[in-house]
Amino acid sequence: MDFAEKGNQKKSSNNNDNDKVTKNDLNKVWVNWLFFQEACYNYERLQASGFLYAISPVLQKFYGDDPRQMKEALTRHMQFFNTEPYFGLAIHGVTLALEEERHKGEPISDEVINNIKTGLMGPLAGLGDSLRAGTIAPIVVGLCIPLGRQGNLIAPFLLEGILIAIFWPLSRWILRTSYEKGKEGVQEIFRSGLLDKVTKFTAILGSMTLGALAASYVTLKTTAKITIGKGSVIDIQKDFFNSVLTNFLPLAATLLCVWLLNKKFSATQILLIFAGVVTAGVLLGIL
Incomplete structure (x- = not known):
């Protein structure tokens, strides 16, 4: 039972x-x-x-x-x-x-x-x-x-x-x-x-985290120089951006990327735009 x-x-x-x-x-x-x-x-x-x-x-x-x-x-x-x-x-x-x-x-x-x-x-x-x-x-x-x-x-x-x-x-x-x-x-x-x-x-x-990462790992420098008078050369990167506007170019690149994303540009389009800008900068001797 x-x-x-x-x-x-x-x-x-x-x-x-x-x-x-x-x-x-x-x-x-x-x-x-x-x-x-x-x-x-x-x-x-x-x-x-x-x-x-x-x-x-x-x-x-x-x-x-x-x-x-x-x-x-x-x-x-x-x-x-x-x-x-x-x-x-x-x-x-x-x-x-x-x-x-x-x-x-x-x-x-x-x-x-x-x-x-x-x-x-x-x-x-x-x-x-x-x-x-x-x-x-x-x-x-x-x-x-x-x-x-x-x-x-x-x-x-x-x-x-x-x-x-x-x-x-x-x-x-x-x-x-x-x-x-x-x-x-x-x-x-x-x-x-x-x-x-x-x-x-x-x-x-x-946003704070991504901002910190962008500041730490996004790098962009210019090789442009301006000659004033005879023998006086101003290195824009060293004498201006590094001294007055530190990390301005990386910030500008990051903000441009954000702006393009807000304008509904795809990741591929943004990569092509940056590739075009960098290529033009190298050919002109400013990047």
Whole structure:
């Protein structure tokens, strides 16, 4: 009798596991996304195939025995998707929560799931890009560049190691928390105004960091000289820029790049413009 009861309890536990996303399922989703987020990346759907592959263990668990529902799920999550890869995992968590409720019989339509995904893509991409690409990554790069310039082979490994140590645990926590809180928790973050404060702070800090990097690593000098009278030569770089307007030319080049970006010039166009300016300067003997 005891064995029968234990067997029934085990069977009941398995049935419950099939109706919810477990810790093991979240780990699979996390690993799939980290390593295959841009698998089959294309201009039509961007990260959609990577997103679908990431959550496929859960979809297989929920709908694997029903070909019709499985087909609908695959179609549902092959819609256009693109966001920041680490903070964007909040979308995966919310989606898993919605899929779980749908599997349990809640009237959650395809439109609801896709609309929530679409609505969160932009804000989370902005938050993630500001914190990761605009703030933390430049700071870590700035710390590792001096080691690399000295010929230290540990620099690239240290760079990747620090970034992984920061963002991998953080992304796993974001996925778990967003799943547990569901869409209400994520939406509460936006309603509270916390996102605006964080975005403003990171934008300021990111601008300061990029400004410091530009001042440290952008170099531009002129070889132009002006002859006054007989034997009197003024070296513009040495006598003017180095003495009166220190680092004026690197600042001017940086501001020109920013201005071109604001005018919607592409990176390729900006590179061609700078290449043309430098070439003309060399031919004229002023650079």
